[in-house]
Amino acid sequence: MEALRRVACLIFPEVMSLDVTGPMQVFASANVERQRQGLPPAYELSLLGKQSGPVATSAGLRLYTDRPWREIDPAQLDTLLVPGGQGVDAQRADASLLAWLHGAEPQVRRLGSVCSGALILAAAGVLDGRLATTHWADTDELRARYPAVQVQADRLHTYDPHNRVGDAHVFTSAGVTAGIDLALALVEADLGRALALAVARRLVMFLRRPGGQAQFSALLTPEPCRVPRLAALLDWIPAHLGDDLSLAALAEQACLAPRTLSRLFVQELGMGPGRYVERIRLEAARALLQDTQVSISTVARLAGFGHPENLRRTFHKHLAISPQEYAQRFG
Known part of the structure; x- marks a missing residue:
């Protein structure tokens, strides 16, 4: 039997809830689609935090940490995701978390960020010399504060399983819904296009906006x-x-x-x-x-x-x- 891929997502106070639940739902839906086909689940999902217990998101909703990240052996993880949100600044000032992420990078198969979570990865030093993107509102800060990062502002994500126009190991994504596009790309790489298409269809989504597609956002006339x-x-x-x-x-x-x-x-x-x-x-x-x-x-x-x-x-x-x-x- 094929081993479960362990997918973990960090959570922290004031995290953007959709940065967590959006991508994780894609993996969960992949399990459901496999079940419909008489296949075992492909993913085991967990939320990691500084300590066990409830964590209030920026929406006021509470997510529950399964285990503290300190207790996790990164080598046991297949994929680790770092979300964004209003609590990002506190996390990139947490030296212990940054050290853990820096140490985890060579051990996990895939390390990625959603939205402003890229700022945390950049602070941990794992984006140095790598192509990266983030929410359009944070690209200037990412470029200014972390000059060693190759910021490419106008793309949805930098994941590329073939390492041609992105990275299969460390990657980033833009705002909220781009994290879902990223998760669909990961599922497609793991389980094939047909399964990813079934997940996208179930979630009533496109399969899939290419990672290199620009971030669509309306140009609003100022007041x-x-x-x-x-x-x-x-x-x-x-x-x-x-x-x-x-x-x-x-x-x-x-x-x-x-x-x-x-x-x-x-x-x-x-x-x-x-x-x-x-x-x-x-x-x-x-x-x-x-x-x-x-x-x-x-x-x-x-x-x-x-x-x-x-x-x-x-x-x-x-x-x-x-x-x-x-x-x-x-x-």
Whole structure:
């Protein structure tokens, strides 16, 4: 009989509950699917904490530690996951935990993180020299505080069982749902695509968003009170995506000199006018592809890209996916 793969996930006060329960449910569902096929379970799941007992998550819900991590021999674990959440800062200041993780890294077959859990792995030194990602809101901190880590912000996870564009041993994932994508990739590597597809279908999910796919997140227009000198222009742009939105045209609309307008965009939005317009057009194209059944050429025209090839290049640049693939997955 095939040995059970022991999958453990750390928990700690103020952990993000979905970072724990999402991936663990994928493994549990894999066991259920195997049971439906008359096969024994493939995974044995456990939660590890600083001590036994209940742990309050950031949602106020309580998870229960099965065993303290100090009592675990990492060599007995197949996969160890480190979640994120509001309690991450306290954990990466815990020298004993960091030492345990550093020692566990060469002993476990797979060591991974979900969301801001990457900051804990980075603090433990196990991401040095490795490709890593995390939640988009934490990528700048990961890059700044841990310069030895090769941060690749716009991807869902860095797991690759073939070690070609990621790592089969130590890997990271982006925010919350990307941890589920990561777990599906692990199940697929362990048990095959058919079983992983059955799990995804049972959970009503895609199988599977590639790890290299960009983190999809809407570009939200800032509140006018935060960008008072640009508020009127920012309200005007989405209604004129098919117009000339060059720097000169925007400057004329805002009654500002082009150099002044560029400076204000960088100061208040962290990007230049050209990049902002491109992102707004991209968001408009995404909305059209998600919510309507229109042709790619029509989307390109309505969103201000003109030619479909311009739309395709922009999708690949920002989302690492074509407009057609995006429409198939999210439409």
